[in-house]
Amino acid sequence: xxGGTVILVVLLLALFAPVxxxxxxxQIGVGRRLSSPxxxxxxxxxxxxxxxxxxxxxxxxxxxxxxxxxxxxxxxCGVVIGAVAAxxxxxLSGLLMRxxxxxxxxxxxxxxxxxxxxxxxxxxxxxxxxxxSAIPYYARVTFGVVLSERQKPYVASAQVVGxxxxxxxxxxxxxxxxxxxxVVASLGFSxxxxxxxxxxxxxLGAQPPTPEWGLMLSTGRNYITRAPWLVIGPGIAIxxxxxxxxxxxxxxxxxxxxxxxxxxx
Amino acid sequence: MSSSSAxxxxxxxxxxxxxxxxxEYPRRRSLFARQTPPVKAVDDVSFAIAPGETLGLVGESGxxxxxxxxxxxxxxxxxxxxxxxxxxxxxxxxxREVLAYRRKVQMIFQDPYSSLNPRIRARDLIAEPLRIHxxxxxxxxxxxxxxxxDQVGLAASSLDRFPHEFSGGQRQRIxxxxxxxxxxxxxxxxxxxxxLDVSVRAQVLNLLADLQAQRSLSxxxxxxxxxxxxxxxxxxxxxxxxxxxxxxxxxxxxxxxxHPYTRLLLEAVPITHPRQRTRRREVLRGEALGAxxxxxxxxxxxxxxxxxxxxxxEEPLPRTLEANRVVTCHFAEHTPELPRGxxxx
Numbered sequence: 001x002x003g004g005t006v007i008l009v010v011l012l013l014a015l016f017a018p019v020x021x022x023x024x025x026x027q028i029g030v031g032r033r034l035s036s037p038x039x040x041x042x043x044x045x046x047x048x049x050x051x052x053x054x055x056x057x058x059x060x061x062x063x064x065x066x067x068x069x070x071x072x073x074x075x076x077c078g079v080v081i082g083a084v085a086a087x088x089x090x091x092l093s094g095l096l097m098r099x100x101x102x103x104x105x106x107x108x109x110x111x112x113x114x115x116x117x118x119x120x121x122x123x124x125x126x127x128x129x130x131x132x133s134a135i136p137y138y139a140r141v142t143f144g145v146v147l148s149e150r151q152k153p154y155v156a157s158a159q160v161v162g163x164x165x166x167x168x169x170x171x172x173x174x175x176x177x178x179x180x181x182x183v184v185a186s187l188g189f190s191x192x193x194x195x196x197x198x199x200x201x202x203x204l205g206a207q208p209p210t211p212e213w214g215l216m217l218s219t220g221r222n223y224i225t226r227a228p229w230l231v232i233g234p235g236i237a238i239x240x241x242x243x244x245x246x247x248x249x250x251x252x253x254x255x256x257x258x259x260x261x262x263x264x265x
Numbered sequence: 266m267s268s269s270s271a272x273x274x275x276x277x278x279x280x281x282x283x284x285x286x287x288x289e290y291p292r293r294r295s296l297f298a299r300q301t302p303p304v305k306a307v308d309d310v311s312f313a314i315a316p317g318e319t320l321g322l323v324g325e326s327g328x329x330x331x332x333x334x335x336x337x338x339x340x341x342x343x344x345x346x347x348x349x350x351x352x353x354x355x356x357x358x359x360x361r362e363v364l365a366y367r368r369k370v371q372m373i374f375q376d377p378y379s380s381l382n383p384r385i386r387a388r389d390l391i392a393e394p395l396r397i398h399x400x401x402x403x404x405x406x407x408x409x410x411x412x413x414x415d416q417v418g419l420a421a422s423s424l425d426r427f428p429h430e431f432s433g434g435q436r437q438r439i440x441x442x443x444x445x446x447x448x449x450x451x452x453x454x455x456x457x458x459x460x461l462d463v464s465v466r467a468q469v470l471n472l473l474a475d476l477q478a479q480r481s482l483s484x485x486x487x488x489x490x491x492x493x494x495x496x497x498x499x500x501x502x503x504x505x506x507x508x509x510x511x512x513x514x515x516x517x518x519x520x521x522x523x524h525p526y527t528r529l530l531l532e533a534v535p536i537t538h539p540r541q542r543t544r545r546r547e548v549l550r551g552e553a554l555g556a557x558x559x560x561x562x563x564x565x566x567x568x569x570x571x572x573x574x575x576x577x578x579e580e581p582l583p584r585t586l587e588a589n590r591v592v593t594c595h596f597a598e599h600t601p602e603l604p605r606g607x608x609x610x
Contacts, residue, residue, distance in 0.1 A: 152379050153375075153376060154380055157372075157381070158382070161367060172382050176382070
């Protein structure tokens with residue numbers, strides 16, 4: 001599992017950033033301004049003379065944090081909405097899923113943009129906005145999975161031996177619904193990282209001097225002709241992380257069950 | 266409901282009474298189509314099952330057998346009529362009474378591949394009803410699980426496996442152990458062997474017969490295969506398009522069917538003896554029309570080899586022909602006998 005290995009490396013680098021990083025991410029003037037990559041500064045320095053490698057390493061913390069929180073919010077709300085809609089059926093199902101469909105018609109980033117404009121631009125709000133904008137995705141996938149599971153005879157069998165709704169959901173449905181959701185979440189993680197980076201790039205997420213990758217891209221683009229390494233470092237970091245989660249998600253999906261490909265679409 | 270008294274033939278207080286049961290599904294209304302009549306999945310079905318008795322319910326796919334079973338198991342609500350167990354109407358039980366009902370009546374499903382949760386070990390599948398109904402606590406649960414497994418012929422050493430690690434027959438044994446865990450008085454078996462290999466069918470059927478002898482269980486044994494039903498049943502009910510067209514003692518019905526549909530079902534049973542295969546047999550042609558088409562006349566008339574003009578205009582009522590035999594056909598007396606050597610009992 002290449003994806004899993006890369007994720008592990010990113011995770012370790014983020015955890016041990018203070019140890020691994022050669023300089024403090026916020027320290028101005030550790031090198032000359034806008035110096036190109038060298039032995040002292042492997043990824044060069046930015047417009048304030050900060051070490052880009054150090055900033056990228058510390059940035060991994062923010063990126064993973066954003067991913068976890070945003071996926072957590074989206075997954076928690078989406079799973080509840082989707083599961084309730086699928087298990088209850090009837091008008092409640094129609095109401096919930098049409099609301100979700102409505103939300104689904106807007107691009108994720110547009111919803112997140114609107115929310116951040118409303119809540120105010122900072123990293124926390126950006127994470128919340130990205131999480132909320134992903135709810136329709138998780139709700140629809142959960143809805144489909146629960147819908148197909150609940151009509152299987154083992155659910156009827158549980159009801160016939162006297163299992164309560166709570167027991168059916170917790171003991172029977174959840175263990176069968178969660179594995180495909182793990183796959184969905186790991187794919188959603190990369191989408192969340194990208195969305196958050198996009199918001200930061202637009203100045204609606206992390207604020208300077210936070211070493212967040214999207215924000216670094218945004219400030220670095222002013223110097224793109226003179227000092228391209230300002231965007232290359234964080235750009236590659238985003239690319240590698242997103243790629244790793246995508247590959248990981250696909251791998252887990254194949255591992256669990258090839259049938260689930262159809263359910264997820 | 267007029268037919269309820271005629272079709273019920275219990276000699277002792279019945280374990281289960283089905284009285285004038287109906288289930289209609291409304292057609293989806295469309296803006297442009299004219300409103301169509303509802304689909305009658307189960308249409309005025311009545312019967313009773315005595316303690317320790319097996320009633321075989323036969324009919325082709327889509328005739329309403331499973332809908333009937335679902336109503337007995339309280340999975341769907343009848344449109345009209347009632348299922349009575351112990352003098353109580355099943356559909357209107359209070360939540361706490363439902364649990365008590367589940368201890369009386371249990372069900373075995375058709376497909377043991379999908380009716381057992383794939384992520385739960387056999388041990389816990391069998392223990393689940395014990396836990397839900399608090400029939401055992403702590404270590405007594407495991408003792409009881411092993412006991413139940415033993416009764417259905419499962420090795421105690423295999424209980425930590427997951428359902429997919431068992432064969433089809435073994436899985437159905439797990440399902441049977443699960444149903445027996447609450448010591449029910451009645452089992453509804455919806456095609457319990459039709460998903461199994463022919464070689465293990467007999468084993469599962471024998472197990473069901475043995476359990477009945479030991480526990481004086483009542484069975485509602487549902488099958489599309491009249492041969493399987495003949496093996497286990499004391500009485501047989503033949504269902505066509507939601508209604509019972511013939512009911513009576515198994516041997517009598519199978520030897521001398523009175524309803525032309527029953528006769529055609531029996532003729533469809535393959536003949537094992539090669540020398541008897543020479544005669545050309547009558548075959549059931551066409552498909553059962555949508556259940557809503559049965560409005561005027563006999564529901565079987567469109568496919569009946571004996572259909573007369575009267576059958577298309579006048580709906581036959583259930584008639585008692587011999588002892589405990591009720592047939593819904595205008596010309597039941599004229600149904601030809603089965604050729605010699607073709608009886609399966």
